[in-house]
Amino acid sequence: MINWPPLEDTISAWILASAPIAADRLLWAGQNAPRPEPPYIVARMAAVRNIGQDWDELTYDGLFAQHAVHGTRLVTLRLQAFGGATGNASALALLSSIVNYQRLPSRLAALNAGGVGIASVGPVQAIDGVINSATFEPRALLEVTFHATSQVVETSPFIEFVEFERVPEEV
């Protein structure tokens, strides 16, 4: 399985390091949280798929064998920004900022430390809308795909060797 909490934390820190928003203006989607004051960003893990075949690893420890299956996953992260119309805090600028900063060594190092490798960064698109019937709200969308690893393990009893002993038959 993918260990999601540290992965989410790594992604959150990566977003907050690049987008000029307050720390409490980043939200993972689907939590039934109240909508913050703009500018803010909502993140969502939108898709997960396999890359190639998973591979096995067998280790033995006396009485038990541990069978691990490792795999690489391509995860789609969908970011939606809600912000102003102009300036560095506009919805478009917030997500562009993430794109612009992504190759800096410090950003890459933080992602690598969290087991995340950026695969592709999509275009930033304006998807404006209307809120509260009378207010135009600039919004923007960005999809980022990244590599993550999965590991599942099961342990089973292990018979290392079998010794046969022949008992002589009685005459």
Add this chain to the structure above:
Amino acid sequence: MSARDNITSPGFLTGTFTVRRYAVGSVVLGRFTPGTNATFAIQANVQPNRGREIIVGPEGQTNEDVRVVRTTTELRATPGTPDEIQIDGSWWKLFHVETWIAFGGTHYKAYAARQAIP
């Protein structure tokens, strides 16, 4: 007699109910944590809105139920952490509150949705 007096009259009240109200929550690394909650009692008239209905889906069957709460105590449908009211032993979330400033006083008409599954 005002509408407020009607609501508080013994013949109209259906009981005393516990309401749970949350403090402002916090967000850390994108994760929302609701604030602590406090409870208080209200006197209210609680009636069914549409009755309990079975919703049939391929994932299973569940119940939807909405009750209408009329009270003179302020109720809040706060985004993220709306007030919850205990009815028939389970907690119902308020998703629609009407503030009526009329008929000789202020009273509140709220819609509460049952949260238990099924």
